[in-house]
Structure formats: C-alpha cells, structure tokens
Amino acid sequence: MRYPALLLVAVLIGACSPATERPYHLPYADGVEVQITADHTDHQNPPEQMFDLRATQPDQVLVAAAPGWVRFIKDGGNSQASTNNYVWIEHPLDYCQPSGSGPPGGLAGNCRNCPDGPGRCNEWTLYAHMRQGSVQNAPPNGAGLDVDDWVSEGQAIGVEGDVGCQQFSPPCTRHVHFTVFVFEVDSGLAVPSTNGDYEDYANTNGRPERVPLFCTDAGLRLPRTGDEHVAAPCPPL
Numbered sequence: 001m002r003y004p005a006l007l008l009v010a011v012l013i014g015a016c017s018p019a020t021e022r023p024y025h026l027p028y029a030d031g032v033e034v035q036i037t038a039d040h041t042d043h044q045n046p047p048e049q050m051f052d053l054r055a056t057q058p059d060q061v062l063v064a065a066a067p068g069w070v071r072f073i074k075d076g077g078n079s080q081a082s083t084n085n086y087v088w089i090e091h092p093l094d095y096c097q098p099s100g101s102g103p104p105g106g107l108a109g110n111c112r113n114c115p116d117g118p119g120r121c122n123e124w125t126l127y128a129h130m131r132q133g134s135v136q137n138a139p140p141n142g143a144g145l146d147v148d149d150w151v152s153e154g155q156a157i158g159v160e161g162d163v164g165c166q167q168f169s170p171p172c173t174r175h176v177h178f179t180v181f182v183f184e185v186d187s188g189l190a191v192p193s194t195n196g197d198y199e200d201y202a203n204t205n206g207r208p209e210r211v212p213l214f215c216t217d218a219g220l221r222l223p224r225t226g227d228e229h230v231a232a233p234c235p236p237l
Contacts, residue, residue, distance in 0.1 A: 020123055020180050020212040021093055023220050024065040025153050026231040027053065027127055027178055028160075032060050033230050036223040037175060040211045050209060054175040055160055056228070062158045062176055064151040065125050065212075066091045066234070067103065073147055075135045077163040080172045084164030086128040087135055087145075087157055094237075095121050104150055121182060123210065128177040131161035153234060181209040 026034050038044070038052035068091035077085045092103055096111035114121035135158040138144045143156045151157060162174040213220040215234040223229055 018210050020210040022066065022091075022123070022212075022237060023215050023234050024125065024180065024212040025063065025234050026214045026216065026229060027062050027065050027125075027176055028055055028231045029061050029063055029156070030154060030231050030233060031217075033057070033228055036225055036227045036229070039223060039225045040209070042225055050177060050179040051223070052175050053178055053223075054173070058160075058174065060160050061156045062127055062130065062160055063154045063231075064089055064157050065178070065180075066123075066153050068092065068122075068125075068151060069103075070145050070147055070149045070151060070157070071124070073135050073145065075130070075133055075137075075158075078132045080162050080164070080166040082164055084128050084167070085130040085132060085135070085158075085161065086126060087130065089125050089127075089151065089157075091123050091125065093122065123180055123182055126177070126179045126181075127157065129161050129163050129165045129175060131159040132163060134159035134161070179209045180212050 026032075028034050033056040035054045035056055036051065037054050038050070040051060043050040043052060066089075068089040070087060071090050072086070072088040074084065074086050077083050094112055095114045112121075134142045135145050136142055143158055145151070145157060160174055160176050162172055165175070165177070166172045211222070213222055214229065215232050216229040217232040218229070221227075221229055
C-alpha cells in the first residue's frame, strides 16, 4: 500500500473487510459538504460494506472518485419505484493492461501483474440512484458520457437523485449509493454482463466490498455514519 493510513485502515476494519489500494475522492465536486447517512458497518438492504452519501444541498453533481473507464451506464429510470440508475467505473491503478487498452498516457513506471490476468485485479466503483438522463445527456443537461469513456478524478458523471432507491434504502431520499470492489478477487463474480445489471449484483450475497479512505479538506478520512465532510482532491499516487 502506498499510503500508511490505508494500512492503518486495513487493521481497523478487520480482515473480513479489506481496505482499498488507493484513497478515493468523495463522489461530489470539490467544496461540496457531504453527509454520511450509512457507512460500511451499518448499511442495510443489502447489508454489505457500502456507503450512502448525501450532499447537504440538493441538486449536486456527482463526480468520478478516481480516474478510470466508464464501463456500464443505466440512465433511464425516472422514479423512486423504478429500476435503478447507475454508473460503474473501472480503475486501473498500476496493474498491467491488455495491449492497447491502457489509460491515456499509459502507466508510469513498471506495471504490476495481476495473477488472475490483465484487468482482473482492478478496483471498480459503483454510483447508484442518479437522476434520469444526467449521465448521458449532453451538457448542460447531463455529463455527456458513454460506455468506455475515460474519466478523470473529480470529473462530472451525473447528478445525485433518488431513482430506484425505494427498492434498497428505505426511507427513500436523494443520495448516492457508493461502493468499491474487485469482481473476481473479492466476490467470486465475473465482471458484470453487458447490461451491468445492478439489481442482480445488489441481490447477490457474500460480497466483501473494499472499504475506502475518502479525500476531504481535512485529509484522508474513514467516514462513519453521522459524519459530515467536505470533498477535496486526493493526493497524487
């Protein structure tokens, strides 16, 4: 681990809840105040190591928590009771990539080999309950993103909402449901099918998601339910 604080988090959260390999930007624009309404210890339905995050002011833009590829988008849900809207982003960190598929500019220095094969050790982030059309619609009504686009840390990916949250997070209010995981290593699941079905994923038990430190204006923090933090850029890797 590059950050001593991440090693400390790995000890604090225990072996059953592995820490992420990097810190992550709170999924809101820099300067936005964020409430932690559920953390990795008390999130319910499904009861996994996930976070529910909510901006103190409504209508806030959501951003990529780290550089990566947008792999799956669902953007058409329009109500609390409809199927969910979500974005999945794959983050390469410093693992070797299949030929021709690396991030812009390549990976600095020597890349690490993933024992399960190129691309299979990467951490992914999930952002759910996003406002209808806010991901794929062209600016200024949306982020103008498509599948396989590369996004930078802090780049807009949509708007916080409450779409589909009636199924998973009662009482249902606007927020972003956020989690970090590695498919093959942590969950035993394959990378999701081409529709990236969040509902199937959320209803699968036994997935020890990874617990991140978040970058805040006060430094790296492990947010807990009831905390409020201000989003800020992460230190360079």
